[in-house]
Amino acid sequence: MPRYRGRPDRYVAAWTQPDRVTGADRSVVIVLSTRGCRWFRETGGCHFCSYPLEGAGERVPPDLLVRQFERAYARHRPDGPHAVKLFTSGSLLDPEEVPDEALERILGRLARDPSVTEVSFESRPEFVTEERLERVTELLDGKPFEVGIGLETSDDRLRASLNKGFDFRAFARAVRRVRRFGGTPKAYLMLKLPPLSEAEAIEDTVRSAVDAHLAGCERVSVCPTTIHRDTPLERAWRAGLYRPPWLWSCVEVARRIKGLLGDRADVLVDTAGAGTPRGPSNCRRCSRRVARALRRFTVTQDVGVLEGLDCRCRRVWRALLAV
Ligand code: SF4
Numbered sequence: 001m002p003r004y005r006g007r008p009d010r011y012v013a014a015w016t017q018p019d020r021v022t023g024a025d026r027s028v029v030i031v032l033s034t035r036g037c038r039w040f041r042e043t044g045g046c047h048f049c050s051y052p053l054e055g056a057g058e059r060v061p062p063d064l065l066v067r068q069f070e071r072a073y074a075r076h077r078p079d080g081p082h083a084v085k086l087f088t089s090g091s092l093l094d095p096e097e098v099p100d101e102a103l104e105r106i107l108g109r110l111a112r113d114p115s116v117t118e119v120s121f122e123s124r125p126e127f128v129t130e131e132r133l134e135r136v137t138e139l140l141d142g143k144p145f146e147v148g149i150g151l152e153t154s155d156d157r158l159r160a161s162l163n164k165g166f167d168f169r170a171f172a173r174a175v176r177r178v179r180r181f182g183g184t185p186k187a188y189l190m191l192k193l194p195p196l197s198e199a200e201a202i203e204d205t206v207r208s209a210v211d212a213h214l215a216g217c218e219r220v221s222v223c224p225t226t227i228h229r230d231t232p233l234e235r236a237w238r239a240g241l242y243r244p245p246w247l248w249s250c251v252e253v254a255r256r257i258k259g260l261l262g263d264r265a266d267v268l269v270d271t272a273g274a275g276t277p278r279g280p281s282n283c284r285r286c287s288r289r290v291a292r293a294l295r296r297f298t299v300t301q302d303v304g305v306l307e308g309l310d311c312r313c314r315r316v317w318r319a320l321l322a323v
């Protein structure tokens with residue numbers, strides 16, 4: 001049985017970051033502690049993920065969820081315009097995780113705040129229903145919103161091998177629904193899904209970004225794999241059978257996707273865990289510098305900030321792509 005580490009009265013994490021969002025250049029990220037992702041509870045979850053274990057793992061009453069949010073937001077709310085990203089390590093739109101009453105109070109509070117330029121959250125496609133979107137748009141009362149969906153790859157067979165539990169058609173239907181309700185759909189893509197090689201992974205993510213855009217996404221977020229505790233992927237990593245992607249691969253996909261999609265889509269690169277053994281990395285000399293450039297690219301969408309980056313380890317990476 002998985003052991004949940006969170007508490008019902010404490011949010012998991014919160015921080016402020018420079019970001020690419022509507023009407024501002026930064027966001028507050030708040031991770032709420034909930035019952036956890038239903039897919040994880042019922043099936044053991046996706047093979048690379050143990051995020052839900054950071055949460056409470058039990059039903060969290062609306063009052064406590066609202067209190068978690070209020071505490072996190074009071075501590076991290078910046079002055080001036082900003083977006084608010086509400087994560088649950090699951091689906092904000094799943095009523096088992098976030099009951100109506102909590103959703104109403106949290107979104108209602110954000111709708112009334114003129115400094116909040118956009119509200120963003122994540123959901124699996126099965127919870128992106130007309131009913132839920134109707135409620136969200138009512139509550140947000142015209143405030144822009146973004147719905148992120150963890151597509152990971154547009155390759156159905158590859159996604160199925162990770163126990164993701166939905167196909168591209170379900171994703172595309174959810175994207176269309178979000179657009180119909182005036183929201184901005186975003187695809188999360190995982191760079192270097194097992195069992196892909198470094199070179200195959202680059203091709204997979206570039207292709208998936210184009211497919212997600214053709215399905216209606218105006219934002220794609222590239223998430224280089226990080227190794228979560230107690231997952232099948234961690235076992236492969238410990239056995240030396242898997243390495244998270246190089247940061248050079250992140251640079252490559254960012255440049256190529258931006259080159260293909262141009263102004264039609266924002267390309268975001270997540271640098272969580274960059275430079276650590278469990279996250280994307282180059283050598284010790286350049287990891288921090290390259291991760292910083294990727295963050296700069298995410299905010300500006302200017303591929304120029306990725307030009308001129310170099311290091312001796314880049315040759316190693318290039319040689320690896322050839323095998
Ligand atoms: S990746 Fe998302 S859907 Fe899959 S187990 Fe983790 S939180 Fe649940």
Ligand SMILES: [Zn+2]
Binds near residue numbers: 282284285286311313
């Ligand atoms: Zn290097």
